[in-house]
Amino acid sequence: MDVSIVGSGYVGTTVAACFADLGHDVVNVDVDEDVVASINDGNAPIHEPGLAELVEENAGDGLRATTEYSAVRDTDVTFLALPTPSRDDGSIDRSAIRAGAESLATALSSKTEGHTVVVKSTVVPGTTEEVVGTALEAVEGNTLGENVGIGMNPEFLREGSAVEDFLDPDKVVLGWETDWVGEAMRAVFDPLVDRADPVVVDTGIREAEFIKYANNAFLASKVSLINELGNIAKEFGVDSYEVADAIGLDHRISEHFLRSGVGWGGSCFPKDVDALRAAAREVGYEPELLDAVVAVNDEQPERMLALLERHVDVDDTTIAVLGLSFKPHTDDIRNSRAIPIIRGLTERGATVWAYDPVAAEEMREVFPGVSYAASAAGALDGADGALVVTDWPEFEDLDEEFDAMRTPVVVDGRRVVDRRDGLIYEGLTW
Numbered sequence: 001m002d003v004s005i006v007g008s009g010y011v012g013t014t015v016a017a018c019f020a021d022l023g024h025d026v027v028n029v030d031v032d033e034d035v036v037a038s039i040n041d042g043n044a045p046i047h048e049p050g051l052a053e054l055v056e057e058n059a060g061d062g063l064r065a066t067t068e069y070s071a072v073r074d075t076d077v078t079f080l081a082l083p084t085p086s087r088d089d090g091s092i093d094r095s096a097i098r099a100g101a102e103s104l105a106t107a108l109s110s111k112t113e114g115h116t117v118v119v120k121s122t123v124v125p126g127t128t129e130e131v132v133g134t135a136l137e138a139v140e141g142n143t144l145g146e147n148v149g150i151g152m153n154p155e156f157l158r159e160g161s162a163v164e165d166f167l168d169p170d171k172v173v174l175g176w177e178t179d180w181v182g183e184a185m186r187a188v189f190d191p192l193v194d195r196a197d198p199v200v201v202d203t204g205i206r207e208a209e210f211i212k213y214a215n216n217a218f219l220a221s222k223v224s225l226i227n228e229l230g231n232i233a234k235e236f237g238v239d240s241y242e243v244a245d246a247i248g249l250d251h252r253i254s255e256h257f258l259r260s261g262v263g264w265g266g267s268c269f270p271k272d273v274d275a276l277r278a279a280a281r282e283v284g285y286e287p288e289l290l291d292a293v294v295a296v297n298d299e300q301p302e303r304m305l306a307l308l309e310r311h312v313d314v315d316d317t318t319i320a321v322l323g324l325s326f327k328p329h330t331d332d333i334r335n336s337r338a339i340p341i342i343r344g345l346t347e348r349g350a351t352v353w354a355y356d357p358v359a360a361e362e363m364r365e366v367f368p369g370v371s372y373a374a375s376a377a378g379a380l381d382g383a384d385g386a387l388v389v390t391d392w393p394e395f396e397d398l399d400e401e402f403d404a405m406r407t408p409v410v411v412d413g414r415r416v417v418d419r420r421d422g423l424i425y426e427g428l429t430w
């Protein structure tokens with residue numbers, strides 16, 4: 001099939017490269033000329049395991065990129081993978097979705113055969129119809145349900161394992177109201193369904209929009225709940241990881257998303273939980289539980305700093321921060337827990353030596369005054385304390401590197417360092 005993807009960010013590039021790999025002819029449309037050039041040169045514009053190989057293999061063949069919206073006319077289905085960032089009140093900014101839909105409306109107005117426009121971005125219920133449907137119909141020559149149709153297909157990939165998650169999902173959610181739109185959406189996913197056999201959930205557009213928020217709100221709440229249990233467990237001298245292993249055996253709880261520590265960050269959980277809270281308030285519902293989920297998460301970095309202060313008077317000391325990305329295997333630092341940690345340290349008068357295998361340059365833009373080491377050993381050398389913020393696998397191998405610290409105080413926010421003699425070790429929730 002001929003498929004177009006509008007937006008070549010984390011989601012758009014992954015989806016475009018994977019669809020091309022599954023045999024579709026894919027064109028990726030983005031306003032950023034550098035991103036477009038990068039894809040056409042066979043280079044992935046973002047760091048994501050397996051993506052570089054897919055872009056290199058398919059560029060110039062089943063995958064091309066362009067800044068021209070007119071390219072979508074020659075495709076059957078268009079996915080909108082545009083950003084939906086938070087506004088100050090937590091609600092989503094729909095301007096990129098609106099701008100994309102308006103450009104699509106013009107590009108599709110001369111087309112007579114049915115073209116399906118699918119929202120892949122995370123949007124609050126009603127957005128697909130109110131923003132995309134309205135923009136499409138505003139241009140003469142477009143009639144919803146006739147030459148153009150709208151659908152909603154939320155994306156559940158995780159950064160750091162985006163390609164793997166997209167190609168082997170638990171479920172594919174297809175939100176649609178018109179039969180031919182549903183058929184077109186199913187046809188795009190047929191090669192993926194043949195290969196990975198996920199459950200396909202056919203549902204309404206608003207339900208599909210809500211499923212995405214419910215999914216993320218549930219997972220974020222699960223992590224905040226295990227963090228709260230972990231905070232309590234620590235006060236009792238109880239190892240919350242042993243507790244999590246045991247409760248995770250109950251299939252009603254499951255072992256996933258039970259890693260307690262410094263909390264959740266990234267481009268999705270904070271934005272999506274805030275958007276759901278704001279949307280709830282708009283319709284007159286007070287989301288008390290979700291408010292508490294956020295409050296627990298906001299407190300975890302402070303708890304980590306307080307644990308450090310049990311052992312080190314932080315003012316005028318040098319503290320190593322290990323891990324800057326919001327999770328391992330990505331260079332994304334959006335809402336990384338390292339940000340409040342570094343801010344808290346500098347406010348307390350510490351000199352920070354930070355290290356991350358891939359995200360240091362991104363963090364340098366946020367904190368230009370911080371020193372960035374070329375290795376974990378470099379950050380630890382001579383430090384008065386170390387905070388482990390991201391669970392990069394290489395931190396599991398650290399051992400004698402801690403001996404080069406001036407005082408070997410390690411506060412572990414992700415349970416990656418082994419407790420041993422010679423280390424003053426504090427686990428955040430164990």
Ligand SMILES: NC(=O)c1ccc[n+]([C@@H]2O[C@H](COP(=O)([O-])OP(=O)(O)OC[C@H]3O[C@@H](n4cnc5c(N)ncnc54)[C@H](O)[C@@H]3O)[C@@H](O)[C@H]2O)c1
Nearest residue numbers: 007008009010011030031032081082084099100121122155
């Ligand atoms: N990042 C994730 O892991 C993830 C996972 C699932 C869902 N989502 C959702 O998917 C959506 C996209 O997220 P992302 O992380 O890929 O965003 P992103 O910021 O990485 O990428 C967005 C891309 O859209 C481009 N763009 C902006 N305006 C445009 C326009 N008018 N026309 C064409 N291109 C335009 C930008 O240049 C950028 O390349 C969001 O709604 C997000 O919540 C993200």
Ligand SMILES: O=c1ccn([C@@H]2O[C@H](COP(=O)(O)OP(=O)(O)O[C@H]3O[C@H](CO)[C@@H](O)[C@H](O)[C@H]3O)[C@@H](O)[C@H]2O)c(=O)[nH]1
Nearest residue numbers: 155156157158159223257258259263264265266268326327
């Ligand atoms: O047991 C856990 C699991 C995760 N996290 C943290 O939670 C955050 C989010 O992690 P993860 O969900 O793995 O990464 P994301 O890329 O943010 O993916 C989430 O957000 C995406 C965007 O909406 C969705 O598509 C995914 O399904 C959803 O998992 C990170 O800071 C993790 O460190 C924990 O603290 N403990």
